[in-house]
Amino acid sequence: xxxxxxxxxxxxxxxxxxxxxxxxxxxxxxxxxxxxxxxxxxxxxxxxxxxxxxxxxxxxxxxxxxxxxxxxxxxxxxxxxxxxxxxxxxxxxxxxxxxxxxxxxxxxxxxxxxxxxxxxxxxxxxxxxxxxxxxxxxxxxxxxxxxxxxxxxxxxxxxxxxxxxxxxxxxxxxxxxxxxxxxxxxxxxxxxxxxxxxxxxxxxxxxxxxxxxxxxxxxxxxxxxxxxxxxxxxxxxxxxxxxxxxxxxxxxxxx
Amino acid sequence: xxxxxxxxxxxxxxxxxxxxxxxxxxxxxxxxxxxxxxxxxxxxxxxxxxxxxxxxxxxxxxxxxxxxxxxxxxxxxxxxxxxxxxxxxxxxxxxxxxxxxxxxxxxxxxxxxxxxxxxxxxxxxxxxxxxxxxxxxxxxxxxxxxxxxxxxxxxxxxxxxxxxxxxxxxxxxxxxxxxxxxxxxxxxxxxxxxxxxxxxxxxxxxxxxxxxxxxxxxxxxxxxxxxxxxxxxxxxxxxxxxxxxxxxxxxxxxxxxxxxxxxxxxxxxxxxxxxxxxxxxxxxxxxxxxxxxxxxxxxx
Numbered sequence: 001x002x003x004x005x006x007x008x009x010x011x012x013x014x015x016x017x018x019x020x021x022x023x024x025x026x027x028x029x030x031x032x033x034x035x036x037x038x039x040x041x042x043x044x045x046x047x048x049x050x051x052x053x054x055x056x057x058x059x060x061x062x063x064x065x066x067x068x069x070x071x072x073x074x075x076x077x078x079x080x081x082x083x084x085x086x087x088x089x090x091x092x093x094x095x096x097x098x099x100x101x102x103x104x105x106x107x108x109x110x111x112x113x114x115x116x117x118x119x120x121x122x123x124x125x126x127x128x129x130x131x132x133x134x135x136x137x138x139x140x141x142x143x144x145x146x147x148x149x150x151x152x153x154x155x156x157x158x159x160x161x162x163x164x165x166x167x168x169x170x171x172x173x174x175x176x177x178x179x180x181x182x183x184x185x186x187x188x189x190x191x192x193x194x195x196x197x198x199x200x201x202x203x204x205x206x207x208x209x210x211x212x213x214x215x216x217x218x219x220x221x222x223x224x225x226x227x228x229x230x231x232x233x234x235x236x237x238x239x240x241x242x243x244x245x246x247x248x249x250x251x252x253x254x255x
Numbered sequence: 256x257x258x259x260x261x262x263x264x265x266x267x268x269x270x271x272x273x274x275x276x277x278x279x280x281x282x283x284x285x286x287x288x289x290x291x292x293x294x295x296x297x298x299x300x301x302x303x304x305x306x307x308x309x310x311x312x313x314x315x316x317x318x319x320x321x322x323x324x325x326x327x328x329x330x331x332x333x334x335x336x337x338x339x340x341x342x343x344x345x346x347x348x349x350x351x352x353x354x355x356x357x358x359x360x361x362x363x364x365x366x367x368x369x370x371x372x373x374x375x376x377x378x379x380x381x382x383x384x385x386x387x388x389x390x391x392x393x394x395x396x397x398x399x400x401x402x403x404x405x406x407x408x409x410x411x412x413x414x415x416x417x418x419x420x421x422x423x424x425x426x427x428x429x430x431x432x433x434x435x436x437x438x439x440x441x442x443x444x445x446x447x448x449x450x451x452x453x454x455x456x457x458x459x460x461x462x463x464x465x466x467x468x469x470x471x472x473x474x475x476x477x478x479x480x481x482x483x484x485x486x487x488x489x490x491x492x493x494x495x496x497x498x499x500x501x502x503x504x505x506x507x508x509x510x511x512x513x514x515x516x517x518x519x520x521x522x523x524x525x526x527x528x529x530x531x532x533x534x535x536x537x538x539x540x541x542x543x544x545x546x547x548x549x550x551x552x553x554x555x
Contacts, residue, residue, distance in 0.1 A: 062439040082440040083282060087359040091378070118388055119352060124343035127309075127329040132357035133379030159384040166382035173378050173408045 110161030131160035164196030193221025200226035280423030290492035328358030340515035364416035369449035421451035426499030432483025437499030
């Protein structure tokens with residue numbers, strides 16, 4: 001594997017996904033970035049090493065990193081954030097989480113709990129976790145490594161992450177609902193379509209609108225007009241390949 | 256003279272009652288009071304309601320058929336395959352009723368109970384299916400104060416999670432119930448104790464008060480005497496989850512998951528590791544680890 005000839009080798013799909021995940025945090029400022037999978041973790045750290053130096057990142061356990069180490073590595077710390085303090089951060093709104101999803105619908109409702117009836121599911125996953133609190137309190141994005149019609153469904157079985165059609169405009173408690181982005185192995189999306197429905201912002205090079213449509217149960221706004229995801233800069237490629245992910249963890253999540 | 260609370264697992268089991276609501280400390284597969292959980296699983300108690308940030312504690316109690324109801328923010332083994340097999344089985348067979356909630360709601364409900372309040376308002380839960388999980392038991396509350404724009408906030412009124420008993424594992428304790436964690440995170444063990452009528456603490460190291468307070472910075476002294484009724488000395492008690500001085504036993508946790516797949520393998524697991532007292536469990540775990548190391552050596 002070459003790690004030095006960054007501009008010579010072709011940009012991989014996984015690398016487009018990493019920069020798309022980095023852009024999730026554009027303009028985020030001094031908040032806690034909480035990525036829940038390798039690709040968004042690389043994205044958050046890439047953002048911190050380029051345009052978003054004030055992001056706070058943790059080791060995924062209870063320590064706040066001072067530096068920006070490679071994935072799986074440790075480094076100097078700057079603070080302590082045990083789980084109970086994470087809930088304080090959630091309630092403060094000063095956080096942007098990137099969660100995974102077993103299901104997402106066109107309004108951004110998300111499920112990671114279970115499939116089937118609530119009290120008698122057909123398949124059990126994690127339960128609601130922090131998804132209800134995350135989505136109602138602060139910016140939330142989703143990362144889907146395999147974009148398929150089984151993930152992007154008409155109706156999620158259990159609403160864990162709150163979607164836009166659940167918001168009550170007369171209740172200010174919903175004012176901070178902000179489903180910022182969905183990044184998948186096929187492209188970048190948001191909920192800027194009509195009535196806060198899912199919209200295509202860009203498709204990764206080599207991905208067609210037909211491929212996305214075939215792998216999504218509902219219609220995605222702006223799909224045929226979506227441009228290509230931008231190419232990473234040489235600096236970004238160098239940081240991804242040589243600094244943040246020299247072992248190629250990203251290629252195990254996205255092929 | 257301060258009360259000595261040193262007890263045995265049998266002393267604890269003798270106080271269990273059918274139908275009680277119990278809270279279990281730790282988080283996922285982290286510093287769970289597993290020796291106490293194993294003792295509960297072996298006991299005759301039934302129809303428990305369990306409040307937890309769930310891991311293999313809830314799994315083992317489901318395997319033993321002890322759980323009627325569960326209140327949790329999640330259930331996770333924290334490492335692959337992540338989903339607990341016995342909790343999954345209890346759910347997909349409809350054997351337990353659940354009050355699933357957001358993780359932050361568990362903390363909120365314990366805080367309400369600790370402060371003897373009927374509820375605390377929280378944003379988390381609004382708009383989600385948490386309300387459907389609670390089947391009418393979870394209500395909202397409207398603020399008596401309007402926001403600056405004249406609208407008023409309606410929030411989840413998280414009910415107090417009052418516990419009949421709390422079970423926690425801390426790394427270091429004295430005989431009176433003063434106790435400290437040595438790892439990176441206190442989790443919510445003090446809240447579980449504060450929310451409960453009876454508080455059961457297991458600890459890896461039972462030391463004098465003087466040694467306890469000299470061993471750790473004051474901020475680590477999570478529990479004081481007011482929060483604890485019984486102290487049980489359980490070496491390696493959090494196994495196979497991790498605690499201060501030892502990591503998670505990943506290979507044993509995977510063996511637990513594998514064993515859950517077939518009735519025969521589960522019977523073998525139960526016979527060797529569950530239908531035995533704690534001392535035998537610890538001996539058998541050490542033997543299992545030695546066997547495994549030998550098999551690995553042979554494979555080279």
